[in-house]
Amino acid sequence: MFSAGRLCVKTAGREAGKHCVIVKKIDEKFVMVTGPREVTNVRRRKCNIHHLEPLMIKIDIKPDASDEEIIKVYEKEKIYEKLGIEKPKPKPKKEEKPKETKPEKKKGKEPAKKAKEKEAKPEKENAEKKTEAKKPEEKSAKPKTQEKKKK
Amino acid sequence: MPRPGLRVRALRKIRKKIPGGASIIFYFKKKPSPVKCAKCGKPLHGINPKSKKKTDRKVFRIYGGYLCSACAKEEIKAKARGG
Numbered sequence: 534m535f536s537a538g539r540l541c542v543k544t545a546g547r548e549a550g551k552h553c554v555i556v557k558k559i560d561e562k563f564v565m566v567t568g569p570r571e572v573t574n575v576r577r578r579k580c581n582i583h584h585l586e587p588l589m590i591k592i593d594i595k596p597d598a599s600d601e602e603i604i605k606v607y608e609k610e611k612i613y614e615k616l617g618i619e620k621p622k623p624k625p626k627k628e629e630k631p632k633e634t635k636p637e638k639k640k641g642k643e644p645a646k647k648a649k650e651k652e653a654k655p656e657k658e659n660a661e662k663k664t665e666a667k668k669p670e671e672k673s674a675k676p677k678t679q680e681k682k683k684k
Numbered sequence: 685m686p687r688p689g690l691r692v693r694a695l696r697k698i699r700k701k702i703p704g705g706a707s708i709i710f711y712f713k714k715k716p717s718p719v720k721c722a723k724c725g726k727p728l729h730g731i732n733p734k735s736k737k738k739t740d741r742k743v744f745r746i747y748g749g750y751l752c753s754a755c756a757k758e759e760i761k762a763k764a765r766g767g
Contacts, residue, residue: 550746
């Protein structure tokens, strides 16, 4: 009854109520079980026979099969429809960003000083622009607060 | 007449006779009852409804906080067998 390929439902623990597949038999009491994880969120671990409820469905897999092989068999035999589960969505691939290369540090003190002076000038210009932008915002904010107090 | 602090519906009141012969009112504070299973009525384990942490107020299982573990097993089996 509890051999490789039998579909079950877990009745105890954190994963109670979810479907799983038996992968191999360890003992007279224990059994290795998996979801697979992408389908039903049940991890690959051992489980007690008394905490499983077997179903009338059985699939052909070798003992110690991987999750990818099990998913292929699921799609062949249309098990998603029999159990009433949705198919897992494919994960979007993460695009690798090109590594940003830092500019080479120039040796010597004089070129470093000139580079700092150049950096200081555009910072001052940006600071002046920010203060100019703040002043008209403050003026427009003041009459709004006065209107709220009147109400 | 009892003092104003005792004329409150939050207190439980019982009238009793004391050995001297007089009849007196006894006042008791009310306490909340424990959380119980919706099906069999037994008190549930692992739940403290007064704590501030979310993990102390629930159990991480299907029907957690509503049914006990035995009643939840019966519901899961009945669903799997076509109930």
